[in-house]
Amino acid sequence: MAIDAFEPHPIVRLLGKPSAEFTAGDLVRAVEELELRQVNLRYVGGDGRLKTLAFPINSREHLAEVLTRGERVDGSSVFAGTDTEASDVYIVPRHRTAFLNPFGERRSLDVLCSFYDDGGTPLPYAREQIVRRAAEVLTQETGMTLEAFGELEYYLVDEPERIYPVEEERGYQESGPFSKGQRVREQVLGHLGAMGVPLKYAHSEVGNILEDDRQLVQHEIELQPVPVEQAADHLVLAKWVVREVAYAHGLEATFAPLVSGEGAGNGLHIHSRLVRNGTNTIVNKAGINDTGRRLIAGYLSAARALSAFGNTVPTSYLRFAEGDESPEDICWGTTDRTGLVRVPLAWNGDVLADMVAHANPGSTEPVPEPVTHPQTVELRLGDGSADVHLLLAGMAVAATRGLSDPGSLELAERLSTANHDDFEQLPTSCSEAADVLEAEREKFEADGVFPGQLIDALLAGLRDTDDATQDGEGAHDEAAREALIRRHWHVG
Structure with missing residues (x-):
């Protein structure tokens, strides 16, 4: 070959x-x-x-x-x-x-x-075996493969710079010298590519935070779609590489859901699609199809329980309450960044050809077609505290149920932002997420995917981590809030 x-x-x-x-x-x-x-x-x-x-x-x-x-x-x-x-x-x-x-x-x-x-x-309770089993069950029941990739956000922490100082909340895809940490970001890309992790791109993100003794600059890496069990491994590798490269530069990297009293937190949005024999089954010429809507319905119906895997520390829920683009409503929309599930803009072949011709007058080169249509659905639930193998395994379980549930299309219609504006809310604490997972644990334990012993340990861990934040600690008191953020600084 x-x-x-x-x-x-x-x-x-x-x-x-x-x-x-x-x-x-x-x-x-x-x-x-x-x-x-x-x-x-x-x-x-x-x-x-x-x-x-x-x-x-x-x-x-x-x-x-x-x-x-x-x-x-x-x-x-x-x-x-x-x-x-x-x-x-x-x-x-x-x-x-x-x-x-x-x-x-x-x-x-x-x-x-x-x-x-x-x-x-x-x-059965090893992370890679759980997501592998979840993927196997989905394929056995549907004949399709769930492919996924993450958008990994992180902050680099350094002393404030005098030359070309960063501007708060104006970091989105900024270039040097205004962007800080570009060398770190590029080295991370090089290492991950050489390790076999397929990447889409990397850029600086919105979050620029200036404090008296430090600056925090946000970055994002977006990966490429692979079978869901590989996607989980790739995210763990990416976190490791980010930390190693930052450390070599004398910087600290954090994936924490909240990093400061002000500014954006770190999300972990997961894109996914269903593939059969190389064909993306969630899209047709008209856009997202019924298979895609069933997939969305599966995610939305399990969303409150999925928080137990994707939002594992108290600052996750502060981020939900305060973030400009952090979802709270369990709903979905097309290109809408306020919903829990977003159907992002995809490449329409005819429109793409027109754009390429307009941008390159006189060009006669054909526009290459991707092997598999790039349309995905984006679950915007997770953050940097997510246990990525368990989150992706939970998504595979939710997808399997959504594809088989006869009420999925009706649910997708009801939870569309195009039709309604009054939706159920995500949990507001680790303990509430644990309560939801406990009530719905049979769905995740079915087919031997999640062992009961593991669910028990997760429930105990979520409830224990809330013990230090009773009565709203960190929500209003600035010192307590900072202590809470630092306690959950190095997550995942």
Whole structure:
């Protein structure tokens, strides 16, 4: 297979094959030819963060063993509530995820892993297994694949600059020298592309916040659609890379829902589409179709419960109450940024051809068509505190139900901003989100997607995190509010 000349993944270029076809033998060859001396097995822990187990390479035999068999780890230290008397679990490399680690003292090959119990069964409460199971159920019941990608927002925190100082709330797609952190953003793009994470673009965001001793400048990375289980991994990798690059520049990066008493918070909007045999099934020539409306209805009907996965700290709900574009109403609209679900502007072929011809008079080049129609629906629920694997798994569960529920089209009609203006509201606290999830837990536990033990742990965690914010702490008192923001500064 010919590899595209623009392919950024060095291992793909070296091996001459796509990452989906990587084998353990391929990775041994890559390590040898690139003269690497370390392999890192990576996995997503119960806190949603990327973990590392580092192996110095002692021999070819040792390398092949690590890349094939993986290792055992202490599950009780990874997942809350695991029995310490039976906590040994296996992590097994997924070869297609391999990439060169751009950080650390020594160049290394990194591979994401999946969890299995002592009998070799997928560990039901491991994040990657939950979203994988949710995706499998959707495909089994509908014959379609749920593809998704995130819009990842974050702030870089630094001392205020005297030259070309930033202007508050005027950062949207600003260029240097008025934009700060452009080098960080570009390095993040380069690293993620080389790691096999497909990207759409990156830019500075609206949020510019000036305080006496610091400036906070907001940025966004938008990824490309991939099957939902890969989309979750890509978001975790992107967060890790942002933090590493910022740290190398002496900066702090935060994905917190709120970062200041003023200014925009960090959202995590998730775009999705349904694909069958390479065809986007949610759109036709007239726009969003009935399949798309059923998908939207599925998301909206589960939205209050999905908050338990997508909005996991008290500042998430302060953001809902105060953000200019943060949704509260459970509704949807076309290109409307106030609804919980938005159908963004897509490329109409005829209109695009006219625009290209107008912008480039005399050009006779054909306008390339995408392999799969780019139309998506955007769920604007999540923020930087989201447990991304669980949120995407929950979205897959909601999508499956929406596609099968005979009342979905009627619900979509009723919840359209074009027809009504009085809608149900999202939860107002972690505890309320926990109450909703508890009431609807059977939907998520069905088909063995979400284990009951995991739901119990999530409910307890959401309620515990509200204990420190009773009686509206942080909502009105400035000092308490700042303490609350700092307490949930490094989320996800």
